[in-house]
Amino acid sequence: MPLYSTEAVVLRKIDYRESDQIMTFLTPDYGRISGLVRGAKRIRSRFGAALEMLTYGRLIYFDRQGKNLVSINHFDILKSFQRIREDLIRSASCQYMAELIMGLIPERESATEVFKLLVRSMEGMSATRDPDAVLRIFEIKFLSLIGFxxxxxxxxxxxxxxxxxxxxxxxxxxxxxxxxxxxxxxxxVPEGILFFWKQASAMDLTKMDRVRLQRRLNTGLKWLLHRYFLHLLGREIRSFIFLENLGKETGVRQIYG
Incomplete structure (x- = not known):
């Protein structure tokens, strides 16, 4: 079996049998891949806490030819994004990013730019005082990268x-x-939405965490984008509903470069 090594972000994990899990990763070169992690649920699993959701690391796996699932050999943490884990809003926002990727990125196809966007968006989510702004920028740039x-x-x-x-x-x-x-x-469509869309489309990813959104502008963008993603996916987005149910209070914010 060929052995592969690549950067990866954990997008989803599903319990499988008594002690195993099926993990889905986003990788830059091989796109979205799913693999079987044997013994992942055991207390003394050799993976420990490495395979938590949205962990960024280096993945080593065997590709079993003719099989849908790869065999996960090793995963080393490069960045755990601890601040995201400790904050429910930030965590739910990143889960939403992951669900969009799961629904719109095909398996086993190169996704280099989407991978960069996801990692940088999680870095921005860790640093920002306005998670909504980072999320809106991610959505706009993600649509552009996937051609929709x-x-x-x-x-x-x-x-x-x-x-x-x-x-x-x-x-x-x-x-x-x-x-x-x-x-x-x-x-x-208010003028503010068009102005922000243009700004976000051209924005350097390293500046995502500096942006602030007024509440009214965020609300308009959020629902326009939500309806558009519903059209693309043909189904409701569970993580979006969860975010809405959190009932977070965003306050009034200003955009700055």
Whole structure:
């Protein structure tokens, strides 16, 4: 069996049989892979606490040809993101990132840029005072990387970049007032959302943790993006519902570069 070594982030773990677990990882070169970890649930497991959710580490595994699951040999922690683990909002936000990746990144395909985005977003989530801002930036950049970003710079029908716009999920972006009759359905889009989308799309990932969002702007972006992801996935996003049920109080924040 070929032996592979790669950076990886733990996306999901599922109990399997009495003492084993099936783990899913995101890797830069091999995309999303799932593997069997024998004895992971035992008290004296050789993996210890290394395979906790959202741990960033170096994964060594055997690829069993013809099998869906690889065989996990070793996992060394590179970064545990302890602050995320200790904060329910940050942890739930990163679980949401992981669920989007699970739903929209195919298995065994290179995902180098998405991997970089996830790791940097978790670093930003650890450092920020505004987890919502990091999450919105992640969503916008993630859509761009996977090729499903809606058109947010001009009307999807006529290409006009001036005037007032609505947003059409089914048509994949902005619709100007002149073309609104051609769209299946539109929702109003405030100027602030368009401005932030443009900023987030071009933003250096190392600056994610510096951004602050006003509550109203965050709410508008959150629900626009949520409805768009529902359209892409065709199902509800459980971690999003959990985040909403936490009922966090975000306060009023300002954007700064």
């Amino acid at each position: 970003s809606p058109r947010m710079d001009a009307c999807v029908f006529c290409g006009s970049s001036k005037g007032h716009f609505g947003f059409s999920i089914k048509d994949g972006g902005l619709v100007c007032s002149s073309c609104r009759g051609r769209a299946a359905e539109t929702d109003p």
